[in-house]
Amino acid sequence: MTDKVFDNNQVSIAGEVVSDFTFSHDVFGEGFYVLEVVVSRLSNSFDMIPVMVSERLIDVKQDYKGKYVEVLGQFRSYNRHEESKNKLVLSVFAREVKMVDELSENVKPNHIFLDGFVCKPPIYRKTPLGREIADVLLAVNRPYGKSDYIPCICWGRNARFAEGFAVGGHVQIWGRIQSREYQKKISETEFEKRIAYEVSVSKLEYLEEY
Template sequence: MTDKVFDNNQVSVAGEVISEFTFSHEVFGEGFYLLEVLVGRLSNSFDMIPVMVSERLIDVKGNYKGKFVEVSGQFRSYNRHEDSKNRLVLSVFAREIKVTDEESEAKPNYIFLDGFVCKPPVYRKTPLGREIADILLAVNRPYGKSDYIPCICWGRNARFAESFEVGGHIQVWGRIQSREYQKKTGEIDFEKRVAYEVSVSKLEYVNSEEE
């Protein structure tokens, strides 16, 4: 049962380590730490992806900046309470991590999710006429938990996603992308933040009769 649940959330990323480990939290005496990984795109730009690693997988006191890692695991979320509001925080939860001195030839950024639509998809067009649809996907985890993953669809996939109903069962394939934005923190003050989402390249609706 557990393996089947893990199958519904699969991630692999490979890139350059650009930070030291920072402590995140502890569960039953096991410490978890965050690491920032720079993952290249085909367009020669980059995504900065946070990776959550257990101290039992790697020496978290070591400095791996400038080295390369290959990570496989899941894309997970949790709500962090900030300024009387909940903020959705996303990271790749590493189940395996490999450190190398050279850049990997493996596919650097891949994700597959099997989940359920949480809220009505939002379809829109950019000023240049590009079609976009935003989906919030709930992906089940063991012990009754779920991860809530924002996904963005393009073109025909965006039009297709617009028709999805809340509770609809879908599968998506794509990559994790980072995006900088300005968060207003006062009358004239703004704070630079980074949002993470899944850029969808393939999208399927799972027929309820097949389940």
């Protein structure tokens, strides 16, 4: 990805396709579809990551379930109006897609780099077991005045560092995209399983502006 416009938001994932294509939307006659990809973690668990693909990149009528895919792109967000409020929807927007028989050892299965700006005060907390966590919402600029809003989670000393970030601060983040299941309360007796997506931060830098 040599295009300068996209240097501030770079994603590479590789994993197994576990769904059919689901139509999302079209832009000037170009259809976009979502594909679910399972990406393995080192801990033998996995992340389920939605990938947004143009019908011009791949034949969306084919069944690729059980095959492996390598994707280069960006982590993007949009607001979907749901139950009288907006819900932040996240997916990997594919710029390059390659179906492969097996995953290459030198391909990073889940890597993201973001260069953006803190858009709300970071939330620092500790888990019941004493693990330090900080939630950072990063605004990453896109062309034509648009931005993607990416939730990021920092751990340990990175969490302590991020706690002091000012709103508007310029931050660079390296990490991986992770999925997390949670229960959404629908009524007094009903709960619905949902999946949240965020960036698990392995390295971050706060850039001093001059």
